Amino acid sequence: MNKPIRIKANNKISYDIEKYIKPEMVYIPLENKSGVTYKHLVKEGEYVYKGQVVAINEDINFPIHSSVSGYAKFGSNKIIGTGKKIKCVVIENDYKEKYQKSRMIKKDISSYTKEEFVNALRENGITGLGGSDFPTFLKYQADNIKYLVVNAVECEPYVSCDKVVVHNYAEEILEAVDHIIEIMKIKKAVIVLKENNTDGIKEINKYIGTYPNIKLKLVGDAYPNGWERLVVKNALGIEYDKYPTEKGVIVSNVSTVYAIYEMLKYNRPLTERVITITGPGIKKKCNVRVKIGALASEVIAHLDGYKDLQKPIFIAGGPMMGNSLPNDDVIITKDINCLLVIEDHFEKNLPCINCGKCTEVCPVNIMPVFIMKNRDNLDNLKNLHPDKCIECGLCSFTCPSKIEVREYVRIAKAKVNNK
Ligand code: SF4
Ligand code: SF4
Missing domain, CATH: 3.40.50.11540 (NADH-ubiquinone oxidoreductase 51kDa subunit)
Known part of the structure; x- marks a missing residue:
């Protein structure tokens, strides 16, 4: 198992729990x-x-x-x-x-x-x-x-x-x-x-x-x-x-x-849970107790709304395992622990330079880069075990070319699991 890595973040938080009920x-x-x-x-x-x-x-x-x-x-x-x-x-x-x-x-x-x-x-x-x-x-x-x-x-x-x-x-x-x-x-x-x-x-x-x-x-x-x-x-x-x-x-x-x-x-x-609402695009970063089934857009509006960002990305979950969404009209279900709004300042989809960093960090010791490159070959995929992926997002996070490696592995995982 590769060693866990330290990811820097501003961990200053308020312990108050806001309410949107x-x-x-x-x-x-x-x-x-x-x-x-x-x-x-x-x-x-x-x-x-x-x-x-x-x-x-x-x-x-x-x-x-x-x-x-x-x-x-x-x-x-x-x-x-x-x-x-x-x-x-x-x-x-x-x-x-x-x-x-x-x-x-x-x-x-x-x-x-x-x-x-x-x-x-x-x-x-x-x-x-x-x-x-x-x-x-x-x-x-x-x-x-x-x-x-x-x-x-x-x-x-x-x-x-x-x-x-x-x-x-x-x-x-x-x-x-x-x-x-x-x-x-x-x-x-x-x-x-x-x-x-x-x-x-x-x-x-x-x-x-x-x-x-x-x-x-x-x-x-x-x-x-x-x-x-x-x-x-x-x-x-x-x-x-x-x-x-x-x-x-x-x-x-x-x-x-x-x-x-x-x-x-x-x-x-x-019927209620505490979720984190945060990121550079949020005016009032906080934790809030919400009714399950409320809309994220309404909760954020209630908490003073957004800051102006040039290219905001709206994420349900954290930056590593969360999913980016087309908009904020999303239902807060029991599994959503965080709503994150960040600036998209990365140039994406540069070519893979075969540096191997994604493989070095993978905690389940699979080879994300090979899975990505073999994504259309089911026989090869089976031997590369994308089904072991825990969707932690470390491969995407460390990739110097900013390739969404995890997404390729996730698709390969679904292919292998549904074979
Ligand atoms: S998302 Fe999957 S392939 Fe990528 S580092 Fe995590 S476990 Fe490995
Ligand atoms: S980290 Fe990115 S650039 Fe490096 S091998 Fe993996 S996919 Fe390619």
């Missing part, structure tokens, strides 16, 4: 970033409660809830974080925040069995908030789990929502971890933070002493130290083949753990 409409896309489709469960004109299930992935019975109360509409297509336009259920907000009565009933946390907990994760639509959008209940239903690793590394430059969540909710996060390990009968939990996140470390250390089975592990400020494989190796010294559950390990992002806290404590489905 009054969108006029929320949009629930009927397909997610991995192409998984959802069936809508509400009719045109129907009254929808906050927290009501409005769409479902029928294969695994996994719901999406409305983040507002109001009336359902159809016929709108909006883009999601991949840039793809998707048909949506739209809820017109009546600003009454009306919950269904069943949502007001809270279960005593100490009485949860593992099965009830896993079912609650499914029913409340909890997904990985680090960007995966993976349904959390699928991990927690595994047998023989011995360790929980909480990933609070957040190694991409610019992105700071996890840092802010740790700083503001350290006590709640530790309480949630304690409940999870008790319910799941897990023997040890490790919270992994970057060693330069001194404020977060201070907050966790204020409370961690009360929990003998929860430990703190610090890692260097390098990319991609937040990659699940490295987090597990650094936290526990364990390596695995495909999934950490093979070795009795569950990894959850720290914002996901906070969502689990809200679920256990308040019987709240996942």
